[in-house]
Amino acid sequence: MAEHYRLDASHALSLMQNGDLTVEEYAKSLLSRIKERDHVVKAWAYLDPDFVLKQARALDQIPAEQRGPLHGVAIGVKDVILTKDMPTQHNSAIYTSSEPSTVDAAPIITLRASGALIFGKTTTTEFASVTDGPETSNPHDSTRTPGGSSSGSGAAVGDFQVPIALGTQTGGSTVRPGSFNGIFALKPTWGAISREGLAQYSITCDTLGLYARSVADLQLLAKVFQLADDKPVKPTPFDIKRSKVAFCKTANWPKAGPGTQGAWEKAKSILEKQGAKVEEIELPEDFAKIKDWHANVLAGEGRTSFLGNYLLAKDKMHSMLHGHVENHTKLSRKAQLESYDGCARLRPVWDDLASKFDAVFTPSVVDEAPVGLGSTGDASFCSMWTILQVPCLNIPGFGGENKLPIGLTLVGPRYTDEHVLWVGKSIGEVFAREGGWKSKLI
Amino acid sequence: MAEHYRLDASHALSLMQNGDLTVEEYAKSLLSRIKERDHVVKAWAYLDPDFVLKQARALDQIPAEQRGPLHGVAIGVKDVILTKDMPTQHNSAIYTSSEPSTVDAAPIITLRASGALIFGKTTTTEFASVTDGPETSNPHDSTRTPGGSSSGSGAAVGDFQVPIALGTQTGGSTVRPGSFNGIFALKPTWGAISREGLAQYSITCDTLGLYARSVADLQLLAKVFQLADDKPVKPTPFDIKRSKVAFCKTANWPKAGPGTQGAWEKAKSILEKQGAKVEEIELPEDFAKIKDWHANVLAGEGRTSFLGNYLLAKDKMHSMLHGHVENHTKLSRKAQLESYDGCARLRPVWDDLASKFDAVFTPSVVDEAPVGLGSTGDASFCSMWTILQVPCLNIPGFGGENKLPIGLTLVGPRYTDEHVLWVGKSIGEVFAREGGWKSKLI
Numbered sequence: 001m002a003e004h005y006r007l008d009a010s011h012a013l014s015l016m017q018n019g020d021l022t023v024e025e026y027a028k029s030l031l032s033r034i035k036e037r038d039h040v041v042k043a044w045a046y047l048d049p050d051f052v053l054k055q056a057r058a059l060d061q062i063p064a065e066q067r068g069p070l071h072g073v074a075i076g077v078k079d080v081i082l083t084k085d086m087p088t089q090h091n092s093a094i095y096t097s098s099e100p101s102t103v104d105a106a107p108i109i110t111l112r113a114s115g116a117l118i119f120g121k122t123t124t125t126e127f128a129s130v131t132d133g134p135e136t137s138n139p140h141d142s143t144r145t146p147g148g149s150s151s152g153s154g155a156a157v158g159d160f161q162v163p164i165a166l167g168t169q170t171g172g173s174t175v176r177p178g179s180f181n182g183i184f185a186l187k188p189t190w191g192a193i194s195r196e197g198l199a200q201y202s203i204t205c206d207t208l209g210l211y212a213r214s215v216a217d218l219q220l221l222a223k224v225f226q227l228a229d230d231k232p233v234k235p236t237p238f239d240i241k242r243s244k245v246a247f248c249k250t251a252n253w254p255k256a257g258p259g260t261q262g263a264w265e266k267a268k269s270i271l272e273k274q275g276a277k278v279e280e281i282e283l284p285e286d287f288a289k290i291k292d293w294h295a296n297v298l299a300g301e302g303r304t305s306f307l308g309n310y311l312l313a314k315d316k317m318h319s320m321l322h323g324h325v326e327n328h329t330k331l332s333r334k335a336q337l338e339s340y341d342g343c344a345r346l347r348p349v350w351d352d353l354a355s356k357f358d359a360v361f362t363p364s365v366v367d368e369a370p371v372g373l374g375s376t377g378d379a380s381f382c383s384m385w386t387i388l389q390v391p392c393l394n395i396p397g398f399g400g401e402n403k404l405p406i407g408l409t410l411v412g413p414r415y416t417d418e419h420v421l422w423v424g425k426s427i428g429e430v431f432a433r434e435g436g437w438k439s440k441l442i
Numbered sequence: 443m444a445e446h447y448r449l450d451a452s453h454a455l456s457l458m459q460n461g462d463l464t465v466e467e468y469a470k471s472l473l474s475r476i477k478e479r480d481h482v483v484k485a486w487a488y489l490d491p492d493f494v495l496k497q498a499r500a501l502d503q504i505p506a507e508q509r510g511p512l513h514g515v516a517i518g519v520k521d522v523i524l525t526k527d528m529p530t531q532h533n534s535a536i537y538t539s540s541e542p543s544t545v546d547a548a549p550i551i552t553l554r555a556s557g558a559l560i561f562g563k564t565t566t567t568e569f570a571s572v573t574d575g576p577e578t579s580n581p582h583d584s585t586r587t588p589g590g591s592s593s594g595s596g597a598a599v600g601d602f603q604v605p606i607a608l609g610t611q612t613g614g615s616t617v618r619p620g621s622f623n624g625i626f627a628l629k630p631t632w633g634a635i636s637r638e639g640l641a642q643y644s645i646t647c648d649t650l651g652l653y654a655r656s657v658a659d660l661q662l663l664a665k666v667f668q669l670a671d672d673k674p675v676k677p678t679p680f681d682i683k684r685s686k687v688a689f690c691k692t693a694n695w696p697k698a699g700p701g702t703q704g705a706w707e708k709a710k711s712i713l714e715k716q717g718a719k720v721e722e723i724e725l726p727e728d729f730a731k732i733k734d735w736h737a738n739v740l741a742g743e744g745r746t747s748f749l750g751n752y753l754l755a756k757d758k759m760h761s762m763l764h765g766h767v768e769n770h771t772k773l774s775r776k777a778q779l780e781s782y783d784g785c786a787r788l789r790p791v792w793d794d795l796a797s798k799f800d801a802v803f804t805p806s807v808v809d810e811a812p813v814g815l816g817s818t819g820d821a822s823f824c825s826m827w828t829i830l831q832v833p834c835l836n837i838p839g840f841g842g843e844n845k846l847p848i849g850l851t852l853v854g855p856r857y858t859d860e861h862v863l864w865v866g867k868s869i870g871e872v873f874a875r876e877g878g879w880k881s882k883l884i
Binding site for chain 2: 099100102104106107113114194196204225301304305307308309312334336337340347414
C-alpha cells in the first residue's frame with residue numbers, strides 16, 4: 001500500500017477528487033499508520049476502524065461532481081466536541097458511556113457537509129480544562145508530553161495518523177500542542193467558528209482550534225469555515241522581502257527557555273536575511289495585566305461552566321474544577337467585570353498596533369515539550385492572545401536542545417485570519433527550510 | 443384532585459418536601475391542566491405523560507433527607523436546549539428526529555442534580571432566531587401571540603401548565619414572552635449560567651432565561667444556579683419607601699404604544715405613592731448606537747452560527763438565516779468589531795449609572811401581545827440590555843387596552859441578579875396589587 005498517510009490533506013484531497021485515490025484506500029493507509037504507531041502515541045479516545053471504512057466507502061459512492069471541498073479528508077476530533085455517531089467523553093469519569101452523542105457540534109456539521117471523513121475522537125485533558133495529561137505521548141519522543149489540552153489532536157497530526165484535527169483553546173490548548181508536536185496550529189479569531197456543541201469552560205476565551213501539517217490545509221479549512229477578512233488576500237504568495245515584521249516578547253519573556261530563545265533569534269535572522277524589516281516591539285504597560293485578567297475570567301466563568309457536573313458528581317471531577325465552582329480564589333464579581341472591561345479596552349489597541357505590521361511574532365511556548373506525561377505544560381505565552389480574541393498561528397521549524405520541535409506564533413488583529421495564514425504560509429516555508437528542525441517521522 | 447397546578451414552585455416544593463404531596467400527584471395535576479388547555483395553547487414541542495410520571499415516581503422514591511432543593515419542581519425546557527431523554531428539534535425542518543439528544547445541556551444537569559422534574563420541551567421559533575411564531579397561542583387570548591422566541595415556555599407558565607420554564611434571550615426572547623404572558627421573566631447577567639448545550643445564535647448575547655409566576659420561584663432558581671452578587675441581599679424584604687427608582691425610556695420610547703405608556707405612568711405613581719423617590723433618567727447619547735451595534739453583532743455572529751446547517755440543508759432554513767450566512771447586510775469585520783468595542787465601552791458606563799439607584803425601570807415591550815400567531819412581536823426594548831449583558835427582570839401587573847398583560851423591566855448593573863430579584867419581589871407585589879391586571883386563568 002502506498003504511504004498515503006504521509007500526504008497533507010490538500011494533496012490527498014486532489015488525488016481523491018481526481019479519482020486517483022479512493023477514500024477507502026486513504027482511510028486504510030491512515031488506519032495502518034495508527035495501528036503501527038498508536039500503541040506508543042495513544043492519541044485516540046475513540047476510534048472504530050470498521051466504522052471509518054464504512055463511512056469511507058459511502059464517500060466513495062458520491063459521484064465526482066457532487067463531492068464536497070473536503071471530500072474524504074480525514075479529521076480527528078477532540079473529545080470535548082459532540083459527534084452524532086461517536087461518544088464524547090471529555091476525559092471525565094462522569095462521561096464514560098460509549099453511546100454516540102446523537103448530536104453534531106456545529107463545526108462537525110460544517111465539516112461533514114463539506115465531505116470530510118470524521119475519523120475518531122482524540123484525547124483531551126479533563127473537560128479541556130486541566131493540565132494533567134491523558135496517556136498520550138509526544139510522537140517525537142514518547143517520554144514527553146504532546147501538550148494539552150488538545151493532546152490527541154496535536155499528537156495524531158504530528159504523527160501522520162490524520163492530516164487534520166480539531167482542538168480547542170481557552171489558554172494555550174491549541175497552540176502549545178502545535179509547538180510541541182511540530183505542526184501548524186490555528187486558533188482563529190474568537191467567534192469566527194461556531195462553538196455550538198463544544199464543551200464550555202470560558203465563554204470569553206473558548207475557541208475551536210485547527211491542526212495541520214501545512215498552511216495550505218489550514219487555508220482549505222478556513223475557506224470551508226468562511227473565515228473571510230474584510231480585505232481579501234492576494235492570490236500571489238506573500239513576499240517576505242521588504243515586509244514589516246514585529247517580534248513581541250511580552251511580559252512573559254523571562255519564562256522563555258533556551259529553545260524558545262534560540263528560535264526567536266534564529267527567526268529574526270532568517271527573516272532579515274530574506275529582506276524583511278524586523279523590529280522588536282513592546283506592548284503598552286497595561287497589557288501586562290492581561291495575565292491576571294485571563295486568570296480571573298477563567299475563574300469566574302469556570303464557576304458557572306462546571307456547576308452542573310459538580311452538583312451531579314463532584315467526586316469524579318478534578319479538584320481544580322471544584323475550586324472554580326467553590327470560588328477558591330474568592331474572586332469578586334467586581335474583579336471579574338474589571339477583567340472583562342480591561343481586556344475589551346485593549347482589544348482595539350492591539351488591533352491598531354498590529355495593523356502597522358505585516359506580521360507579529362510572539363513565543364508559542366516556554367520551550368520544548370517537557371519530559372513526562374503528567375503535565376501538559378505551561379500556557380503562559382498563549383493566554384493573552386486567547387483573551388484578546390485574535391488569530392494565532394503556530395509555525396513550526398525550530399528545534400530545542402533535545403532536537404524536539406519549537407514553534408513561534410504569528411498573531412494578527414482580530415478577523416485577519418486569512419491574512420495570518422497567507423503570511424504564515426510564506427514564512428512557514430522559510431522556517432521549514434532554514435529553521436533547523438525537521439520531523440524524523442517521515 | 444386538588445388543583446395543585448395553581449401553585450407556584452415554592453409552594454408545591456414545600457408540600458413535596460414535607461411529604462404532603464407526592465411528585466406523582468403534582469405531575470398528574472399539571473398533566474390534567476395541560477390536557478384541559480393545551481389543545482388551545484399548544485405550548486409543547488415534546489411531552490410524554492407516561493415518561494413524566496415515571497420520572498415523578500422515581501423522585502418519590504428518594505428519601506426525604508436526600509431530596510434536592512428543587513425536589514419534584516416541574517420545569518418546561520425550550521426546545522433549543524439539549525435534553526438526554528427527549529428530542530431537541532429547534533422548530534427546524536432539519537431536526538425532526540424523535541430520538542433523545544443523549545446529552546443534557548449544562549443548566550439541565552444542574553436542575554436535574556437539584557431534583558427538578560424535567561417535564562417536556564416547549565415550542566420555539568426556528569433556532570430561537572426568527573420572529574415567525576410556532577403554533578403556540580397566548581393563554582390569555584388565543585388569537586394573540588405569546589411572544590417568542592421562547593413561545594412555549596412563556597405560554598406554559600402563564601397558563602399554569604408548569605410553574606417554571608427555561609427560555610433563551612438573544613434580543614428579547616425571554617422578556618417579551620414574559621410581558622405578553624403576564625409572568626416574571628429573568629434574563630440573568632451574561633455568563634452567569636452556563637450555555638453549554640444550548641443552540642447558538644450570538645455568543646455575545648445568547649443567555650438562558652427563566653420564567654416563573656413568582657419572584658420567590660426565580661430566587662429559588664437563582665440559588666440553585668449560584669447567581670451570587672458581591673454584596674449579599676438583606677434577609678428582610680426590600681423597602682420601597684425612600685428608595686431611589688429611575689425610569690429610563692431609552693431612544694426606543696417613540697415606539698411605545700398606549701399600553702406601555704399607561705403602565706409607565708401607573709408604575710411611577712404607584713411607586714411614588716409607596717414613598718419611593720422616582721425620577722426619569724436619560725442615557726448618554728452613545729447608548730442610542732447600541733441598537734445598530736446589536737444588529738451588527740447578530741449579523742456577524744449569525745454568519746458563523748448558522749453556517750453548518752446552511753451547508754447541510756439550506757432549503758430547510760428560514761431565509762433570514764440564509765441572509766446571515768450569506769452576509770446580506772454586507773457587514774464588514776470592521777463594523778462588527780466596532781460594534782463589539784462600542785458595547786464593551788458602554789457596559790461599565792451603564793453599571794456606574796445604574797448603581798446610583800435601587801432600581802431602574804425600562805419598557806419590556808411595545809405594547810400588549812399583538813393579534814395573530816404569525817409574528818412573535820418586536821424586541822426593540824430588550825436588545826440593548828441583552829448586549830449590555832445586564833440582568834433584566836420582567837415584572838407583570840399592568841394591562842393594556844385589551845386587558846392583556848403588560849410588564850416593565852427592572853434592569854441592574856452586571857452581576858447584581860440577586861439584588862434585582864430582591865427589589866423586584868417587593869415591587870412585584872405592589873404592581874400585582876395596584877397595577878390593575880390580574881390573570882383570569884385562575
